[in-house]
Amino acid sequence: MKTENRVWRLFGHILYLLFTLACILPFVLLVVSSFTDENVIVQNGFSFFPSEFSMAAYDYLWKGGSEIFSAYGITVFVTVFGTAISLIITSLLAYPISRGDYPVRNYMAFAVFFTMLFNGGLVPSYLMYTQLFDIKNTIWALIVPGLLMNGFNVMLMRTFFQTSIPMPVIESAKIDGAGEWRTFSSIVLPLSMPIMATIGLFQTIIYWNDWNNGMIYLTDSKLYGIQNLLNRILSDAQFLSSGDFGSYASELTSAAPVETVKMAIAVIGVIPILIAYPFFQKFYVKGIVVGSVKG
Numbered sequence: 001m002k003t004e005n006r007v008w009r010l011f012g013h014i015l016y017l018l019f020t021l022a023c024i025l026p027f028v029l030l031v032v033s034s035f036t037d038e039n040v041i042v043q044n045g046f047s048f049f050p051s052e053f054s055m056a057a058y059d060y061l062w063k064g065g066s067e068i069f070s071a072y073g074i075t076v077f078v079t080v081f082g083t084a085i086s087l088i089i090t091s092l093l094a095y096p097i098s099r100g101d102y103p104v105r106n107y108m109a110f111a112v113f114f115t116m117l118f119n120g121g122l123v124p125s126y127l128m129y130t131q132l133f134d135i136k137n138t139i140w141a142l143i144v145p146g147l148l149m150n151g152f153n154v155m156l157m158r159t160f161f162q163t164s165i166p167m168p169v170i171e172s173a174k175i176d177g178a179g180e181w182r183t184f185s186s187i188v189l190p191l192s193m194p195i196m197a198t199i200g201l202f203q204t205i206i207y208w209n210d211w212n213n214g215m216i217y218l219t220d221s222k223l224y225g226i227q228n229l230l231n232r233i234l235s236d237a238q239f240l241s242s243g244d245f246g247s248y249a250s251e252l253t254s255a256a257p258v259e260t261v262k263m264a265i266a267v268i269g270v271i272p273i274l275i276a277y278p279f280f281q282k283f284y285v286k287g288i289v290v291g292s293v294k295g
Contacts, residue, residue, distance in 0.1 A: 027270075034058070034263035041259045057260035060233075061268070067221075067229060068268075074139070075225040076272075079207040082143045086203045087196060089147060094154045095184055098161035109158070116151035126216060141217035142225060146207055153199045160195040161188065201277070208273060230265040234258075 025048075033046050037054040044051070061068065093112070097105045119125075125145070130136045135144055165188055173183045189196070214228035224232070 030263055030266055034260055034267050036260060036263075038258070038260050054260070057264035060261055061230075061264055067224075068226070070222070071224050071226040071229040074142070074223065075208060075227070078139070078142045078210075078225060079204055082146055082207045083200055083203040085143075086147050087200055090150075090153050090157055090199060091189070091192070091196070094157035095161055095188060097154075098158045098165075109155075112151045112154050116155075122216075129217060136217050137220045137223065139223060141223075142207075142210065142213050145213050145217075146203070146210065150202075150206075153202060157192075157195050157199060160192060164195075165191055204276060205273060209269070227269060230269060234261060234265055 029046060029048060032048055032050065033041065034057055035053050035055065036047075036050040037052040038056060040047075040050050040052050093108070096102045097109045097112070099105065120128075129141070129145060133140075133144060135141045169187060169191075170183055173187055178186070209227060210225070211227035211231055214223075214225055215231075218224065218228070221229075221232070
């Protein structure tokens, strides 16, 4: 029996090692390719051990250095501010519908669940945000569409409140004279750090990687976040590489290492998330596991 257990344990370790390599190796290839000479990639394809390294892709991106720093600042602000406000809205909606003594909890829960199945589509959303909220070509165009909370996040947080916040604790707070706001802020939220960190990570990734809102609601490039700016740089590089410029074709094409620029853009976009993730990790698994268990 002990030998059989060791065999299964070894098999499990090998399997997990293979899964780990499957996740890590593509990222390693991404980073290595971003430092590879463009001609080497064109001739030999992508490789973990290229014959010639080059900083041309990052030099190309660095030419728009001031724009990149400005776009990073916009994205950081949108991500931090948007995530914080989104957490407040999500928790303020999830907490009431988690309480069994809330009269209209079932109707509100159904309304949230309905949004997970149906939505108005792009055209009504565009008309609402541009004509009713008037956020076109403002910083709010990158924030507001993500604030109207995700239904899945609301239901996940509601389940966490139901399964992890003991009702006797809430009842004891009432006996001590605490109102709903005091109970929520002083008792419920401190006990809900795992799910808050989990939903916060979800929202952080959504805001950081968002390019769709900028593409739809922004025409002023000064308001571009990092994803929209990098997407524009990539489009410019691909346009330059097409060579439709007459006598200037060769000079412009040489300044546009398209393949390596794609890799460099992906590296620049993902590094901040890699830095932020370890701070959320200790809460992430607990928040997902507890929040997904139906009470």
